[in-house]
Amino acid sequence: MLTISLTHYVVLSAILFSIGLFGVLSKKNAISVLICIELMLNAVNINLIAFSKYITPNEFIGQIFAIFVITVAAAEVGVGLAIIIAIYRNKLSVNLDEFDWLKW
């Protein structure tokens, strides 16, 4: 049990992804859902970098992919927070259960 293999990283990433998914599905606050999406993206990054080290160590595909994931995550947080601020201005609430304009 004194070696760290790819399986350890994949299992760690699966548990972290599940924690993030639970937060996304069960939180009321819209900002909290954004935070949990960040956790899920980070779980994916752990996977990508572990694959890059153990399977294709000389090609850096996983690391370059992780750089793009980080870029997209940063853009997503910026736009997501702007949308939440715009909604808060109209609705005076960040509770996701009250965002029901598209229902009839």
Added chain:
Amino acid sequence: METSIYSVLAFYVLAAVILGSAILVVSMRNIVHSVLFLAICFIAMAGLFLILDAAYLAVIQVLVYAGAVCIMIIFGVMLIQRTDMKQSNLFNRQTFMAGGVVALTLAVSGFFAGTTAWADLAANTPVPEDSLGQIGQLLLSKYVIPFEVAALLLLVALVGAIVLAKEVKANVDD
């Protein structure tokens, strides 16, 4: 395969910190505390990237996630939350259903993580020492088009965030 006792120990300590702070992120009732534990989780993850021979990504992780993203979320919280902070991060009515979905996801992904023959895929060669130089060369030669598209994406996100968050005039004619 990592065989050094220190890297094994470091992996387990960092994994415990990551998972513990991630659970606290989800379970805290005050959203500011949640963001604090999110920063701890990101910094521990940077340590994990160092074990995985990805020094550049560890630096980027601390800069972008622990620095920029956490500060931006704190700014968002402070701009929005005017009521009592203590009850700002509650669970909704679907918590039990979400637990079921998550247990199913975890079971399926854990089953496949356990049964896949990862040892057959492993290359068993070490990561080159000069990883940052090679990543830089790859980003500006083979992956130059995704690189430029990412730059465009950041520009669009910048403009979009400003337009969305700007004060909206109720009536243009006034």
